[in-house]
Amino acid sequence: MVIAVLAVVRIARRDSQQNFLQQLFNRDKTPSSLTTTTAVGDVPPEYKALYDKIDGKLTSFNRKLSSEWSGNKSSVIFSATLAPTNPNLGDTLLSAETYNSAITYVDRLQQLGVRAITIDINFPLLDPDFRGPEKSAQYLEFYKKLVGEIKNRGLSVTIEIQPIFPDFSPLPVKKYYDTLTVETYKQRAAQMNKTVALELRPAYLTVANEPETAARNLSLPVGNIETAVDEVKYILSELDKLGLDNIKYGAGFGNWQADYQNWAQRYTQLPNLDFLNIHIYPVDGDLLNRILTIDDIAKKYGKRLAVHEAWLYKWQIGERTGNMAASAGTFAKDSYSFWQPLDAKFMETLYLLGESRNFEYVSPFWSNFFFGYFDYNEVKNISGTKMMGNMISAGSTAAKQGKITETGRKYQTLISK
DSSP states (O other): GGGGGGGOOOOHHHHHHHHHHHHHOOOOOOGGOOOOOOOOOOOOHHHHHHHHHHHHHHHHHHHHHHOOOOOOOOOEEOBBOOGOOGGGGGHHHHHHHHHEEEEEHHHHHHHOSSSEEEEEEOTTTTTTTHHHHHHHHHHHHHHHHHHHHHHTTEEEEEEEOBBTTTTTTTSSHHHHTTTTOHHHHHHHHHHHHHHHHHHHHSSSEEEEOHHHHHHHHHHOOOSSSSHHHHHHHHHHHHHTTTTTSEEEEEEEEEETTTTHHHHHHHHHTTTTEEEEEEEEOOSTTTTTTHHHHHHHHHHTTEEEEEEEEOOOOOOOTTOOOSSTTHHHHHHHHTTTTGGGHHHHHHHHHHHHHHHHOOEEOOOSSOOOGGTBBBBHHHHHTHHHHHHHOOOOOOOHHHHHHOOOHHHHHHHHHTTTT
């Protein structure tokens, strides 16, 4: 759900959308009321029941993981998403300001103890059929320079490719998507994966994830299991023709995926797939325990699990409906500082999953909250869309200022053991 930063209520008109996006990513005009804090603050009465419910679920699950773990360290790599390079920035991504902010952010993440940096390079940014070879070359050059700097710091790179959200990108992706068929999308997605593999040489490359989200974004029937598996199989066969060593290829889905056991079996039976990649966001119901089931299935076929995206959803009863990747209100709530103890406990969940189950890598998504949150009393009356426009930029500023939150400190303590 890298697209989550733009996954907000649908805006009816394109011109209104463009104005919204300009405000959303204008880093120079962060309202003073949205400056970050590292203070935790009291849980408001209206959130107390939800807070206690999530706390109890995490405590129970963490206790279970701890009881099953011998304490021996595994080979899991702990990473974090490079928030300032969210692909939905559009051409702002190519600015010197974005690049410099990203490098500073990499250094802060390395200080926390991560051994890898997670980058999302969304389709069709590197596709020359999208906006022409000159523009795709500019994006490729940006990523080559960025990845080179990351590797120079002794860090690994994990990359995932998903379609950009058309309704909220400042780029003309909807018009481009309308020209695609299932077959042409598969071919061009494969070519973009080949470009990333050849030019960037990440340690891990996830070729596809969240198939149902991709289907909604593309308005193509690519979310059913047969089409999705065929797509991944084709992309992997094209990547194998490159004969590259030292890149592991993965594919996957979210922990909320219906019929998840069948999806796990179908993906992990692909001989060219090196690992199964899941996204973890909601934790209600059985959604934590099913991670263990998915891991057991992967192990049955000799594959390891990776977590490319994960953050703790704070959902009230009845809120988990519709598009899992599109809820401005949900993501805006993540920014309230009183959630820090829960987010810190979720960092422990991810740590225990990675170590006890020997995952390939684990990467928390909203890494900006390692450096700053918003005070609930200052922002509770601000709409989710307005708040979300400042989450990443405010987090980047806090990172530059050397701030660290309880969540960031917890992750640092855990992965530095």
